[in-house]
Amino acid sequence: MNAEAVIPSKRNRKVFIPHDQALYKDRNRIERCFNRLKHFRRFATRYDRRTIHFTGFIYLAAAMIWIA
Incomplete structure (x- = not known):
């Protein structure tokens, strides 16, 4: 699918999947x-x-969220 991992994998996962921290930060802000x-x-x-x-x-x- 050529999908890129954005959410970090669990610490106890046997095979670590790398992720982009900057992309994860942006995704978190949007959510x-x-x-x-x-x-x-x-x-x-x-x-x-x-x-x-x-x-x-x-x-x-x-705008209301930005002010608050």
């Missing part, structure tokens, strides 16, 4: 951002039908 955005019910359930309204709310929610 945390989405988890914070999911606290907004409007984002999690996607009430907005139009894409422009939904992306506008994403920008608003991200």
Whole structure:
């Protein structure tokens, strides 16, 4: 599949799979951002039908998270 390992393997694993720490750090930041955005019910359930309204709310929610 030519997939690259991003999550580090367990310490007790017999065959160690190397991973890119910088890529893992970026992935972690993106996951945390989405988890914070999911606290907004409007984002999690996607009430907005139009894409422009939904992306506008994403920008608003991200700004609110950034300030907090």
